[in-house]
Amino acid sequence: MFRLGTRGSPLALTQAGMVRDALMAAHGWDEVEIVVIRTTGDRVQDRALAEIGGKALWTKELDRALVAGEVDACVHSMKDVETFRPEAIAIAAMLPRADVRDRLIGADSVAALPRGATVGTSSPRRAAQLARLRPDLSTTLFRGNVDTRLGKLAAGEVDATLLAAAGLDRLGRHDTGAPIPLETMLPAPAQGAVGIETLADGPARALVAAIDDVDTHRAVRAERALLAGLRADCHSPVAALAFPKDGGLLLSAQLLTENGAEAVEGQMAGAEPVALGTALAQDLLARAPASVRRLFAG
Numbered sequence: 001m002f003r004l005g006t007r008g009s010p011l012a013l014t015q016a017g018m019v020r021d022a023l024m025a026a027h028g029w030d031e032v033e034i035v036v037i038r039t040t041g042d043r044v045q046d047r048a049l050a051e052i053g054g055k056a057l058w059t060k061e062l063d064r065a066l067v068a069g070e071v072d073a074c075v076h077s078m079k080d081v082e083t084f085r086p087e088a089i090a091i092a093a094m095l096p097r098a099d100v101r102d103r104l105i106g107a108d109s110v111a112a113l114p115r116g117a118t119v120g121t122s123s124p125r126r127a128a129q130l131a132r133l134r135p136d137l138s139t140t141l142f143r144g145n146v147d148t149r150l151g152k153l154a155a156g157e158v159d160a161t162l163l164a165a166a167g168l169d170r171l172g173r174h175d176t177g178a179p180i181p182l183e184t185m186l187p188a189p190a191q192g193a194v195g196i197e198t199l200a201d202g203p204a205r206a207l208v209a210a211i212d213d214v215d216t217h218r219a220v221r222a223e224r225a226l227l228a229g230l231r232a233d234c235h236s237p238v239a240a241l242a243f244p245k246d247g248g249l250l251l252s253a254q255l256l257t258e259n260g261a262e263a264v265e266g267q268m269a270g271a272e273p274v275a276l277g278t279a280l281a282q283d284l285l286a287r288a289p290a291s292v293r294r295l296f297a298g
Protein backbone atom coordinates (compact mmCIF):
# COMPACT_ATOMS: atom_id res chain seq x y z
CA MET A 1 0.00 0.00 0.00
CA PHE A 2 1.22 3.52 -0.83
CA ARG A 3 2.36 5.30 2.37
CA LEU A 4 2.02 9.07 2.80
CA GLY A 5 4.04 10.84 5.51
CA THR A 6 2.64 13.94 7.16
CA ARG A 7 2.84 16.05 10.30
CA GLY A 8 0.05 15.51 12.76
CA SER A 9 -1.54 18.98 13.07
CA PRO A 10 -5.21 19.20 12.07
CA LEU A 11 -4.27 21.23 8.97
CA ALA A 12 -1.51 18.79 7.97
CA LEU A 13 -3.89 15.84 8.37
CA THR A 14 -6.57 17.57 6.29
CA GLN A 15 -4.05 18.28 3.52
CA ALA A 16 -2.74 14.70 3.64
CA GLY A 17 -6.34 13.50 3.30
CA MET A 18 -6.75 15.66 0.18
CA VAL A 19 -3.59 14.14 -1.32
CA ARG A 20 -4.73 10.62 -0.40
CA ASP A 21 -8.10 11.19 -2.11
CA ALA A 22 -6.42 12.60 -5.24
CA LEU A 23 -4.01 9.63 -5.46
CA MET A 24 -6.81 7.09 -4.95
CA ALA A 25 -8.91 8.75 -7.67
CA ALA A 26 -6.01 9.06 -10.14
CA HIS A 27 -4.85 5.46 -9.79
CA GLY A 28 -8.07 3.67 -8.79
CA TRP A 29 -6.51 2.62 -5.48
CA ASP A 30 -8.72 1.41 -2.60
CA GLU A 31 -6.43 2.73 0.10
CA VAL A 32 -3.46 4.98 0.87
CA GLU A 33 -1.86 4.74 4.30
CA ILE A 34 -1.28 7.98 6.21
CA VAL A 35 1.80 7.89 8.47
CA VAL A 36 1.98 10.68 11.06
CA ILE A 37 5.50 11.88 11.87
CA ARG A 38 6.22 14.31 14.70
CA THR A 39 8.70 17.05 13.76
CA THR A 40 10.89 19.31 15.89
CA GLY A 41 8.74 22.20 14.70
CA ASP A 42 5.71 20.55 16.30
CA ARG A 43 7.53 19.98 19.59
CA VAL A 44 9.02 23.45 20.10
CA GLN A 45 6.20 25.94 20.57
CA ASP A 46 7.70 28.72 22.66
CA ARG A 47 10.22 30.25 20.28
CA ALA A 48 10.06 31.70 16.81
CA LEU A 49 10.90 29.27 14.06
CA ALA A 50 13.64 31.55 12.80
CA GLU A 51 15.33 31.42 16.20
CA ILE A 52 15.54 27.66 16.58
CA GLY A 53 16.68 26.53 13.18
CA GLY A 54 14.22 27.50 10.49
CA LYS A 55 12.01 25.61 8.11
CA ALA A 56 14.11 22.43 8.20
CA LEU A 57 12.42 21.77 11.54
CA TRP A 58 9.24 20.94 9.63
CA THR A 59 10.90 18.71 7.07
CA LYS A 60 13.91 16.96 8.65
CA GLU A 61 12.04 14.04 10.23
CA LEU A 62 9.84 13.59 7.15
CA ASP A 63 12.92 13.66 4.88
CA ARG A 64 14.54 10.98 7.02
CA ALA A 65 11.48 8.71 6.76
CA LEU A 66 11.42 9.21 2.99
CA VAL A 67 15.10 8.40 2.54
CA ALA A 68 14.80 5.41 4.92
CA GLY A 69 11.94 4.02 2.81
CA GLU A 70 9.44 4.22 5.66
CA VAL A 71 7.07 6.28 3.51
CA ASP A 72 6.67 6.67 -0.28
CA ALA A 73 5.84 10.39 -0.28
CA CYS A 74 5.50 13.33 2.13
CA VAL A 75 2.91 16.10 2.15
CA HIS A 76 3.94 19.66 3.00
CA SER A 77 2.54 23.17 3.02
CA MET A 78 4.95 24.50 0.38
CA LYS A 79 5.26 27.73 2.35
CA ASP A 80 7.04 25.78 5.08
CA VAL A 81 9.47 23.96 2.80
CA GLU A 82 13.01 25.35 2.97
CA THR A 83 14.43 27.05 -0.11
CA PHE A 84 17.21 24.54 -0.74
CA ARG A 85 16.20 20.87 -0.53
CA PRO A 86 18.36 17.71 -0.41
CA GLU A 87 19.25 16.48 -3.88
CA ALA A 88 17.77 13.03 -3.24
CA ILE A 89 14.31 14.54 -2.73
CA ALA A 90 12.03 15.92 -5.45
CA ILE A 91 8.86 18.03 -5.34
CA ALA A 92 6.82 15.60 -7.42
CA ALA A 93 3.45 17.40 -7.46
CA MET A 94 1.30 20.18 -6.07
CA LEU A 95 -2.44 20.30 -5.44
CA PRO A 96 -4.44 23.17 -6.96
CA ARG A 97 -3.66 26.30 -4.98
CA ALA A 98 -6.20 27.63 -2.48
CA ASP A 99 -6.97 31.29 -1.67
CA VAL A 100 -3.50 32.85 -1.41
CA ARG A 101 -4.49 35.83 0.77
CA ASP A 102 -3.89 36.39 4.45
CA ARG A 103 -6.91 36.97 6.65
CA LEU A 104 -7.04 39.39 9.57
CA ILE A 105 -8.87 38.09 12.62
CA GLY A 106 -9.88 40.68 15.20
CA ALA A 107 -10.75 43.63 12.93
CA ASP A 108 -12.41 44.18 9.55
CA SER A 109 -9.26 45.53 7.91
CA VAL A 110 -5.71 46.60 8.72
CA ALA A 111 -6.88 50.23 8.60
CA ALA A 112 -9.67 49.48 11.10
CA LEU A 113 -7.31 48.19 13.82
CA PRO A 114 -7.37 50.51 16.84
CA ARG A 115 -4.35 52.78 17.36
CA GLY A 116 -1.53 50.92 19.09
CA ALA A 117 -3.20 47.51 18.80
CA THR A 118 -1.14 44.37 19.38
CA VAL A 119 -1.09 41.77 16.61
CA GLY A 120 0.12 38.22 17.22
CA THR A 121 2.38 36.77 14.52
CA SER A 122 5.76 35.10 14.35
CA SER A 123 6.20 35.67 10.64
CA PRO A 124 8.92 38.25 9.88
CA ARG A 125 7.07 39.05 6.63
CA ARG A 126 3.72 39.76 8.28
CA ALA A 127 5.35 41.77 11.08
CA ALA A 128 7.30 43.92 8.60
CA GLN A 129 4.33 44.44 6.27
CA LEU A 130 2.10 45.44 9.18
CA ALA A 131 4.71 47.83 10.54
CA ARG A 132 5.01 49.40 7.11
CA LEU A 133 1.24 49.85 6.80
CA ARG A 134 0.67 50.85 10.42
CA PRO A 135 3.80 51.92 12.33
CA ASP A 136 1.66 52.46 15.46
CA LEU A 137 0.88 48.73 15.82
CA SER A 138 3.02 46.33 17.78
CA THR A 139 3.49 42.66 16.99
CA THR A 140 4.11 39.89 19.45
CA LEU A 141 5.40 36.33 18.99
CA PHE A 142 2.57 33.95 18.19
CA ARG A 143 3.12 30.32 17.37
CA GLY A 144 1.19 27.09 17.44
CA ASN A 145 -1.31 25.61 15.04
CA VAL A 146 -4.32 27.50 13.71
CA ASP A 147 -6.64 26.52 16.59
CA THR A 148 -4.01 27.37 19.21
CA ARG A 149 -3.57 30.84 17.72
CA LEU A 150 -7.30 31.48 17.51
CA GLY A 151 -7.57 30.33 21.15
CA LYS A 152 -4.90 32.84 22.23
CA LEU A 153 -6.76 35.59 20.40
CA ALA A 154 -10.06 34.58 22.01
CA ALA A 155 -8.33 34.62 25.42
CA GLY A 156 -7.36 38.26 24.82
CA GLU A 157 -3.59 37.75 24.58
CA VAL A 158 -3.59 39.99 21.49
CA ASP A 159 -6.04 42.29 19.70
CA ALA A 160 -5.74 40.58 16.33
CA THR A 161 -3.82 37.98 14.37
CA LEU A 162 -3.12 37.09 10.75
CA LEU A 163 -3.59 33.64 9.26
CA ALA A 164 -3.48 32.23 5.76
CA ALA A 165 -6.93 31.96 4.18
CA ALA A 166 -5.86 28.60 2.74
CA GLY A 167 -5.41 26.99 6.14
CA LEU A 168 -8.59 28.48 7.56
CA ASP A 169 -10.62 27.34 4.56
CA ARG A 170 -9.19 23.82 4.60
CA LEU A 171 -10.15 23.56 8.28
CA GLY A 172 -13.70 24.61 7.37
CA ARG A 173 -13.33 28.06 8.93
CA HIS A 174 -14.63 29.95 5.91
CA ASP A 175 -16.12 32.74 8.03
CA THR A 176 -13.08 33.37 10.23
CA GLY A 177 -11.39 36.71 9.57
CA ALA A 178 -11.42 39.32 6.82
CA PRO A 179 -9.35 38.73 3.67
CA ILE A 180 -6.60 41.29 3.21
CA PRO A 181 -6.46 42.44 -0.44
CA LEU A 182 -3.33 41.38 -2.34
CA GLU A 183 -2.60 45.06 -3.06
CA THR A 184 -2.40 45.67 0.70
CA MET A 185 -0.49 42.57 1.67
CA LEU A 186 1.32 40.24 -0.71
CA PRO A 187 1.43 36.69 0.71
CA ALA A 188 4.39 34.50 1.56
CA PRO A 189 6.02 32.70 -1.36
CA ALA A 190 4.14 29.41 -1.95
CA GLN A 191 1.30 30.32 0.42
CA GLY A 192 -1.79 28.21 -0.22
CA ALA A 193 0.07 25.47 -2.10
CA VAL A 194 0.30 21.86 -0.88
CA GLY A 195 3.27 19.93 -2.25
CA ILE A 196 4.10 16.24 -2.34
CA GLU A 197 7.72 15.13 -2.19
CA THR A 198 9.19 11.77 -3.15
CA LEU A 199 12.67 10.41 -3.72
CA ALA A 200 14.09 11.91 -6.91
CA ASP A 201 14.89 8.40 -8.21
CA GLY A 202 12.19 5.85 -7.70
CA PRO A 203 8.73 4.73 -8.77
CA ALA A 204 6.77 6.97 -6.39
CA ARG A 205 7.76 10.14 -8.23
CA ALA A 206 5.80 9.35 -11.41
CA LEU A 207 2.82 8.03 -9.44
CA VAL A 208 2.59 11.31 -7.54
CA ALA A 209 3.26 13.43 -10.65
CA ALA A 210 -0.05 12.12 -12.01
CA ILE A 211 -1.93 14.47 -9.63
CA ASP A 212 0.21 17.56 -10.32
CA ASP A 213 -1.56 20.88 -10.88
CA VAL A 214 0.66 22.40 -13.53
CA ASP A 215 -0.34 26.05 -13.03
CA THR A 216 0.22 25.91 -9.27
CA HIS A 217 3.53 24.10 -9.70
CA ARG A 218 4.80 26.66 -12.22
CA ALA A 219 3.82 29.62 -10.02
CA VAL A 220 5.40 28.14 -6.90
CA ARG A 221 8.53 27.21 -8.83
CA ALA A 222 8.93 30.88 -9.79
CA GLU A 223 8.31 32.07 -6.22
CA ARG A 224 10.84 29.56 -4.87
CA ALA A 225 13.40 30.51 -7.52
CA LEU A 226 13.05 34.09 -6.29
CA LEU A 227 13.79 32.90 -2.74
CA ALA A 228 16.82 30.97 -4.01
CA GLY A 229 18.08 34.01 -5.92
CA LEU A 230 17.76 36.07 -2.73
CA ARG A 231 19.33 33.33 -0.57
CA ALA A 232 16.23 33.92 1.56
CA ASP A 233 15.23 31.81 4.53
CA CYS A 234 12.53 32.04 7.17
CA HIS A 235 14.25 35.08 8.75
CA SER A 236 13.73 37.04 5.55
CA PRO A 237 10.82 39.47 5.30
CA VAL A 238 9.86 38.60 1.74
CA ALA A 239 6.51 38.32 -0.02
CA ALA A 240 5.91 36.95 -3.51
CA LEU A 241 3.11 35.76 -5.73
CA ALA A 242 3.05 34.48 -9.30
CA PHE A 243 0.01 33.78 -11.39
CA PRO A 244 -0.58 32.66 -14.98
CA LYS A 245 -0.77 35.46 -17.54
CA ASP A 246 -0.76 35.36 -21.35
CA GLY A 247 0.56 31.81 -21.39
CA GLY A 248 3.42 32.75 -19.05
CA LEU A 249 3.63 34.02 -15.48
CA LEU A 250 3.46 37.38 -13.76
CA LEU A 251 5.58 37.43 -10.60
CA SER A 252 5.26 40.16 -7.95
CA ALA A 253 7.51 40.47 -4.91
CA GLN A 254 8.31 42.73 -1.97
CA LEU A 255 11.38 42.75 0.28
CA LEU A 256 11.34 44.73 3.51
CA THR A 257 13.50 45.60 6.46
CA GLU A 258 12.37 43.88 9.66
CA ASN A 259 10.73 47.05 10.97
CA GLY A 260 9.07 47.76 7.64
CA ALA A 261 10.68 51.21 7.40
CA GLU A 262 12.22 50.45 4.02
CA ALA A 263 11.15 48.15 1.21
CA VAL A 264 11.57 47.38 -2.45
CA GLU A 265 8.86 46.01 -4.72
CA GLY A 266 8.81 44.70 -8.25
CA GLN A 267 6.91 42.81 -10.90
CA MET A 268 8.15 40.84 -13.88
CA ALA A 269 6.58 38.66 -16.58
CA GLY A 270 8.22 35.60 -18.04
CA ALA A 271 7.66 32.23 -19.66
CA GLU A 272 10.10 30.04 -17.74
CA PRO A 273 9.43 29.97 -13.95
CA VAL A 274 12.98 29.50 -12.65
CA ALA A 275 14.49 32.08 -14.99
CA LEU A 276 11.72 34.53 -14.01
CA GLY A 277 12.23 34.08 -10.26
CA THR A 278 16.00 34.39 -10.62
CA ALA A 279 15.71 37.53 -12.76
CA LEU A 280 13.29 39.29 -10.41
CA ALA A 281 15.56 38.47 -7.45
CA GLN A 282 18.50 40.11 -9.22
CA ASP A 283 16.40 43.13 -10.19
CA LEU A 284 15.13 43.65 -6.63
CA LEU A 285 18.59 43.27 -5.10
CA ALA A 286 19.98 45.79 -7.59
CA ARG A 287 17.29 48.34 -6.69
CA ALA A 288 17.02 47.63 -2.94
CA PRO A 289 18.14 50.19 -0.38
CA ALA A 290 21.26 48.99 1.45
CA SER A 291 19.23 48.30 4.60
CA VAL A 292 17.11 45.78 2.66
CA ARG A 293 19.96 44.28 0.59
CA ARG A 294 21.89 43.57 3.79
CA LEU A 295 19.16 41.08 4.82
CA PHE A 296 19.47 39.08 1.60
CA ALA A 297 22.00 37.36 -0.62
CA GLY A 298 23.91 36.41 2.52
Ligand SMILES: NCc1[nH]cc(CCC(=O)O)c1CC(=O)O
Nearest residue numbers: 077079163164166167191192193
Ligand atom coordinates in the same frame (compact mmCIF):
# COMPACT_ATOMS: atom_id res chain seq x y z
N1 LIG B 1 3.49 28.76 8.86
C1 LIG B 1 2.43 27.87 9.19
C2 LIG B 1 1.55 27.61 8.01
N2 LIG B 1 1.97 26.92 6.94
C3 LIG B 1 0.96 26.87 6.02
C4 LIG B 1 -0.12 27.56 6.55
C5 LIG B 1 -1.40 27.76 5.89
C6 LIG B 1 -1.65 26.99 4.63
C7 LIG B 1 -0.92 27.50 3.42
O1 LIG B 1 -0.47 28.64 3.36
O2 LIG B 1 -0.82 26.71 2.48
C8 LIG B 1 0.24 28.01 7.82
C9 LIG B 1 -0.58 28.75 8.78
C10 LIG B 1 -0.70 30.22 8.47
O3 LIG B 1 0.26 30.85 8.02
O4 LIG B 1 -1.77 30.75 8.71
